Amino acid sequence: KNLVGDADKQLQAVGVAGGDIKRLLEPALRLCNLDAESNGEFWRHQYGGLALFLSTEREEHFRVPEVFEEQVVVAHRFHVKPLLRAVQRDKQYCVLAVSQGGVRFLDGCRSGLSERSLEDMPDNLQAVVRGDHHKGFILHSFRFRSNAGDTAVPHGHVESNEEHEFRRYFREIAAAISDTLKEDQRPLLFAGVAELFPHFREEVDDSHLIQQPLSGNPDDLSNEELHRQAWPIVASLFDERRQQILDRWQQAAQTDLGDDALEDIIVAANEGRVETLLLANDSRAWGVYQTETQKVQRAEEASAENYDLCDCAAVETLNTGGQVMIVDDQKLGDDGVAAIYRYAV
Secondary structure (H helix, E strand, C coil), rough: CCHHHHHHHHHHHHHCHHHHHHHHHHCCCCCCHCCHHHHHHHHCCCEEEEEEECCCEEEEEEEEEECCCCCEEEEEEEECCHHHHHCCHHHCCCCCEEEEEEEEEEEEEEEEEEEEEECCCCCHHHHHHHHHHHCCCCCCCCCCCCCEEEEECCCCCCCCCHHHHHHHHHHHHHHHHHHHHHHHCCEEEECHHHHHHHHHHCCCCCCCCCCCCEEECCCCCHHHHHHHHHHHHHHHHHHHHHHHHHHHHHHHCCCCCCCCCHHHHHHHHHHHCEEEEECCCCCCCCEEEECCCCCCCCEECCCCCCEEEHHHHHHHHCCCCCEEEEEECCCCCCCCEEEECCCCC
């Protein structure tokens, strides 16, 4: 409620009429004023942070695992930079948990996994095999070996019919996930019996596939336990990729492909030339970018007319297919921003 009050005061200060303020803030007030019984579900399932975006045309809210600094921004554009750490690519991945008994496709981030239903995903191995009965393929029961002796976990030796059945199974799984992997370019972690991983790798586009599987029978693991075991694997990959990007920035900074001048970066972002934008977590620079003249006008503080130019650079980079990475421990120029360009001009 305090933030809604701050928004009310800021809107009054820039001359917005009282009736318009009431209509604009009504969705936020509605959330604040819900009684304990009716708002229980909404407020009990918050993550670390809640972001609310309101305009005369739309209202959106996002719950994310990151904890935000409390702030209200009244401007002619939405301020999205606080969300970037939660959605940046080096925090997003997916897990494919596969056994002969079923398949789970899960979207992952640092805080957890959430299961997603995909069209055409086979229910299990037996369902795929039943579809091939007219071809004479029969599912055979089998056991997997471990160092401790025979167990109910799959065995390292897969006989010919079984190998064919699993290849068919993996082929259908790969087809079901292919569009998703192409669209968002997230790394994919295979969770399943280690002996089956090479067969799955042959069927899927392995440019997205993490080469270290999460070995074991995933049927025994909840989504929470899967995340606990998966995160160290993907975190190591993300750390490696992050360092590669920082190394590329150091190299680009010695040429025309690197820049840490905010004004130049905003122009380049609007032209679609920014491949990767690096932002310090506390970067902030107020002003206005005039698209007609390609000029940046700086300001001492935020206002309804002035906005965060770092936020502007991030939005334009994302709008033109670039990536944005928030970093905490790097010197990125006076404004806490740096860019790797797709090409020099």
